[in-house]
Ligand SMILES: O=C(O)CCC(=O)C(=O)O
């Protein structure tokens with residue numbers, strides 16, 4: 001069965017509304033007061049979800065503080081990134097992905113089928129946990145895919161597009177994808193917290209970070225605007241492109257500059 005979360009809720013195979021497909025089923029929830037999706041869960045599950053999200057968000061906020069320190073921000077400014085995801089109005093989403101083993105026969109040279117197609121996360125920071133089954137891969141600047149070793153005791157941290165803009169490209173959002181388990185392998189299960197800004201938050205390079213004469217590489221936008229644009233796009237699109245002010249300069253230092261074009265998935269795309 002193919003079902004699409006719209007955009008929240010349960011989905012199977014169909015990711016988003018724009019034709020992206022993968023070998024998975026998932027549930028995508030918005031967490032926090034006023035969130036329809038979390039409020040519709042059985043109360044103990046809703047409470048557990050909020051508790052988990054708050055705990056993992058705090059880890060993300062701490063990582064952002066360390067990143068601010070690493071960027072050389074003065075001590076009094078080190079909370080500037082943390083506050084983007086930790087404010088009361090900040091957008092909190094959780095996705096649970098389940099990738100059953102795919103019984104599909106593989107053609108010669110084909111390493112698997114796409115569980116989740118290549119993309120960057122649009123938010124500020126994502127923290128992922130998984131079971132012991134691998135499949136997650138990240139793309140290096142030279143276009144090579146490298147596997148992320150599964151470790152149920154670790155959190156995998158991803159920089160999102162918004163953090164890339166907030167740091168004027170100093171941190172890059174990295175393309176990642178999931179290859180579904182082959183027939184006979186264990187299912188992969190992952191839980192991802194996506195730390196986003198408040199809807200009205202202006203996403204622009206932090207003034208505290210800009211050097212004298214440094215120009216923003218992006219035109220200003222709000223998180224609500226970017227989220228809407230992200231939902232309208234395909235998974236593999238470089239979603240920041242329409243917001244770039246100096247495309248050539250932004251691409252020069254972009255990990256996405258050398259991406260091969262995303263293959264158009266006929267149904268569930270093979271992975272070579
Ligand atoms: O399921 C995974 O391991 C990664 C999925 C992912 O990248 C996402 O949901 O944004």
Ligand SMILES: [Fe+2]
Pocket residue numbers: 119120121176
């Ligand atoms: Fe992702």
